[in-house]
Each structure stands twice: as C-alpha cells, then as structure tokens.
Amino acid sequence: MVFRMVFYPWMGYRVSGSEQFNNPEGGLILSNHQSMLDPLLLPLAFRRPVTYLARSTLFEKRFLGAFLRKVYVVPIDRDAARAGSLREMQRRLEQGYLVGIFPEGTRSVDGEMGPLKPGFLALMRRGKVPVYPAGIAGAHLALPRGKLMLRPRRVRVVFGKPILPEEIAAYSKQQDAELIELVRQRIAACAQAAEAWRRGGPAPEGPL
Numbered sequence: 410m411v412f413r414m415v416f417y418p419w420m421g422y423r424v425s426g427s428e429q430f431n432n433p434e435g436g437l438i439l440s441n442h443q444s445m446l447d448p449l450l451l452p453l454a455f456r457r458p459v460t461y462l463a464r465s466t467l468f469e470k471r472f473l474g475a476f477l478r479k480v481y482v483v484p485i486d487r488d489a490a491r492a493g494s495l496r497e498m499q500r501r502l503e504q505g506y507l508v509g510i511f512p513e514g515t516r517s518v519d520g521e522m523g524p525l526k527p528g529f530l531a532l533m534r535r536g537k538v539p540v541y542p543a544g545i546a547g548a549h550l551a552l553p554r555g556k557l558m559l560r561p562r563r564v565r566v567v568f569g570k571p572i573l574p575e576e577i578a579a580y581s582k583q584q585d586a587e588l589i590e591l592v593r594q595r596i597a598a599c600a601q602a603a604e605a606w607r608r609g610g611p612a613p614e615g616p617l
Contacts, residue, residue, distance in 0.1 A: 412449055419561050420551050425606070426568030426616040427454040435502040435538045436571065439529060439592055441522045441600045442511035444548035446559075450566055451509055451543060459507045462494055481506070495531060502536040512592065520549040522600055525593050530585055533592075534578075539571030542592065542617075544599025546607040565603040569595055569617040 416422040430436070438459060440451060452459040458481050465484040468474035477484075481501075485494040498508050510532070512525040533540055543566065550562040572595065580588040595617075602613050 412453060415559075416450070416453060416564070419559070420547070420564040422450070422453060422564050422566075423606070423612065424454040424566040424568070425602075425613045427566075429541065429568060429571070429616055430455050430457065430507065433505050435505045435536070436507050437502065437533060437536055437538055437540045438507060438509045438543055438568075439512055439533075439540060439596060440509065440543035441545055441596055442513045442516050443520055443545050444516060444552045444554070446548045446552050446564075447511065447516075447545055448509065450545055450548060450564060452507070453566075455507070457507060459509045460498070460501055461509050462498065495535075498532055499535050502532075502538050508532070508536075512596075516554050517549055518554055520546070520604075522593075522597055525589050525596075527585060527589060529592075530588065533588075537574045539573055540577065540592070541571045542569040542595035542599050543567065544569075544596060544601065544603040546600060546603035563607050565607040567599040567603040567606070567613055567617065569599045 438451060440447065448461050460481040460483060462485045463477055463482045465486045468477060468484045483494055483497050502508055510529045512529045513523045514526040517523060545566050547562050547564040551560050551564055577588070598617055602617055606612055
C-alpha cells in the first residue's frame with residue numbers, strides 16, 4: 410500500500426496485463442531490467458507476492474535482511490553452488506508462488522535491453538508452469554543506475570501472454586539458443602509496448 414501511494418501519483422505508474430495473475434497458480438515472470446525499482450514495479454498491481462533471488466550479502470544488513478525475508482526473497486551466494494536456491498525457487502513455483510527473474514542479470518544503463526544470460530532456462534524447464542514475459546519502461550529514468558533519489562518520471566509495465574509448459578517442452582536441450590531467443594523476443598515486445606505507452610501512445614488492449 411505504501412509503494413502504491415508513492416508510485417501511482419509520483420511516477421504515474423500504470424500496468425497492462427496484470428489481470429492474468431488473479432489466480433492461485435504458480436508462474437515464472439521474466440522481465441527486462443532497468444532499475445533497482447523493478448522488483449517493486451512488477452508486482453505492484455497484484456494481490457499476491459512475487460519472490461526473487463538476491464545476493465546473500467544483502468541479508469547481512471539488519472533491517473534490509475529482515476525486509477527481504479518478509480517479502481519472500483531467497484538468498485543466493487554467487488561464490489557457491491546455486492543448486493539449493495534453484496530447488497527452493499522450483500519448490501515455490503510448485504506451491505503456487507509467482508517467481509520473478511531478470512534474465513539480463515544486470516541493470517541497463519540506458520534503458521535498452523541487453524542479451525539474456527541462460528541461467529533462467531533450468532528453472533523455466535523444471536518449473537512446468539506458465540512463463541510470463543514482462544516489459545518495464547521508464548524505470549531507468551525514475552531511478553537511474555548509481556542514483557539514490559527517486560525522480561518523478563512516467564513508468565509503464567506490460568505483461569504478455571504466457572509461454573505454456575508444453576511450448577517449452579517442445580524445445581530440446583540442443584535448442585537452448587532458440588528458446589532464449591523466443592523469450593528475448595517476447596520480453597522485447599512487452600518492453601517496446603511499455604515504452605510506446607510511456608511516450609503517450611495507447612495502452613495495450615489485453616496481454617500481448
């Protein structure tokens with residue numbers, strides 16, 4: 410509620426396609442990454458939480474660590490094996506959680522989408538849940554990389570139609586590159602629609 414009170418009037422936050430998440434089923438959300446705001450922007454219009462992975466060192470900070478645990482964030486140690494974190498995220502998908510991942514692995518400097526790292530594929534294949542592409546526009550202007558002060562900039566979020574488990578299963582391990590490209594195209598389409606909307610164009614009519 411606090412974030413809604415800030416983001417809706419301050420950044421003119423608007424979202425399209427969020428009606429898809431009015432159900433108890435698990436789902437994987439794959440989005441472009443523009444700003445530290447992104448983990449807040451994606452679920453802002455939902456009535457259910459989205460769980461993320463975050464560096465284990467962040468949990469060492471007293472208040473931040475308590476906050477991250479409260480909002481279902483899972484710690485991951487970049488210097489250790491990631492199998493445990495992957496199993497935990499898979500377990501949460503099976504329990505009906507929404508899990509969010511930013512496949513670029515790092516925030517954009519200029520708002521443009523970078524190449525996707527393949528680490529998300531294992532969870533995408535094992536999760537056996539719908540995979541929702543998402544596009545964020547304007548977050549890099551509201552809170553640029555390296556800045557701490559929030560700026561009043563218009564932000565838009567667009568969710569696309571899910572990639573269903575049977576569609577994912579049609580891609581063999583030898584077709585990982587093709588599957589990554591499919592995901593990249595779907596995320597890019599949402600991001601482009603969000604940017605056009607942010608610039609004054611019409612809101613998308615339903616999920617892309």
